[in-house]
Amino acid sequence: MTAPLVPSAPRRHAPQPTAPLRLGLLLYPGCMPAGLFAAADMARAAGLRAQRPVVQTLWVGADLQPVPTWQGPSLTPTVALAAADLDAVLVPGLWLSSTDGLAAQLQPLAPAVQALAALPRRTQLWSYCAGVLLAAASGRLRGRGATATWWLRAALEQQYSAVHWRFDEPLVQDGAATTAAGANGYLPLMLHALGERLAPEALADLQALLMLPRPRTTHPAFAGHDLMATADADLRRAMLWVQRSPANELRLPALADALGLSPRTLARRVQAHTGLSAAHWMRRIKLRQVSEALCDTPQPLKRIAEDLGFASEAGLHRAFRQATGQTPLAYRMAHGGA
Structure with missing residues (x-):
């Protein structure tokens, strides 16, 4: 349980309040949803700290059918991706034990990939870890810079050569596509987005309470x-x-x-x-x-x-x-x- 996120002092040079960012949390078969739950918590905490809506999260899917997650419960989207009218979509990672036969592993995810491909060009696509595979397969990374988890490098460079891969960078934003490396890639993605919508002191509070690990020093x-x-x-x-x-x-x-x-x-x-x-x-x-x-x-x-x-x-x-x-x-x- 975290401490209440309330302003501790008047903010200076704070961003002007704007309409909240509508962020879709994408559910697809076999996804690892922990990062989606964490992103939703961070969005809610940002609103509490700012005392205004900052990010509105919606659980989305290719359709409204229950989605089996990786070694977890089936979760049901509240709105189909095509009907959600979103500013951005967050694509979580999936469990991959090998990069052999990526095309075959992506085949069951074709409805989600197609739904991503059909998004309006203005919709931002955020993805991290192996979820970058879906973004690449949708064609939304073609001709753009992107990063992903390091051990996917050879497979991604071979299968998606039209993407300008930058594996030495933890986060890459290029136009409407933003990608992050690592299983905790949702953290830099959310930090990047919230940094544009929160005052510096509010963002620092959010990092201290929800993002940074507890200090390991002990008496x-x-x-x-x-x-x-x-x-x-x-x-x-x-x-x-x-x-x-x-x-x-x-x-x-x-x-x-x-x-x-x-x-x-x-x-x-x-x-x-x-x-x-x-x-x-x-x-x-x-x-x-x-x-x-x-x-x-x-x-x-x-x-x-x-x-x-x-x-x-x-x-x-x-x-x-x-x-x-x-x-x-x-x-x-x-x-x-x-």
């Missing part, structure tokens, strides 16, 4: 206490149990019982993997949650202590300072966001 006291960094399956289950339990109710016998292990066995496993006693390890996990709350929320320490089940604010303050060498306030100022 040494909490290093190694990350769920994804823990290889032992039982310890991952234990971490989840600890994270979900109030701090003042953490007991080794209760945790061992939840895992189906004896307390002695669990204590040995924790010591072997972390170098800490089980009680110390559990406290560190809860204090790591405190550190994240300090950095990611404006909540006062009293509220954080209540939410995480510490016996008192004063007790949490002492434990946190003992673990990190910093008071919670100093830690928030040093490691927190804006």
Whole structure:
């Protein structure tokens, strides 16, 4: 869940409000729709931050039949591409395990390719990763500069030689065609589009909240206490149990019982993997949650202590300072966001 996107200060030199960009999110058989959902989230967030409609998204397809996505659910377009009256269409990637026989792999996608080819010339065509294949097959990239994922280079240059391929560039705009490389190519595409429609400070907020990865730096006291960094399956289950339990109710016998292990066995496993006693390890996990709350929320320490089940604010303050060498306030100022 992200923080509300609201203006923090009056904007200067902001773009004049215009009619929202009508962006079609193209569904086709076997597409990987994660980028479409992310683009829709970014469009909505841009509108909230700007306090005006910026991008209107529509789910489109060659027709209105349900579309099976790659290893995902079937999704139903809300409007056919030919009837959508769009400013731009976003073509997501598809799963390709090989570039052998591209023509055969594109054959089931012929209705979507034909619908793209029939779009008015004024309609912008955005595509990324292997979705650039559909754009090239539609003829909309002929005579234009374009990029795509690097490992498609040989196949694309051979099959679509009329395209001016520029594989050394992550994003290429040439007229009404904009292409991006990589499975996350929707990010530069959306950033490029929103950069023309948002004030610089609004775009920076959007990047910080939705586009940029969370900083990976962590205090040494909490290093190694990350769920994804823990290889032992039982310890991952234990971490989840600890994270979900109030701090003042953490007991080794209760945790061992939840895992189906004896307390002695669990204590040995924790010591072997972390170098800490089980009680110390559990406290560190809860204090790591405190550190994240300090950095990611404006909540006062009293509220954080209540939410995480510490016996008192004063007790949490002492434990946190003992673990990190910093008071919670100093830690928030040093490691927190804006």
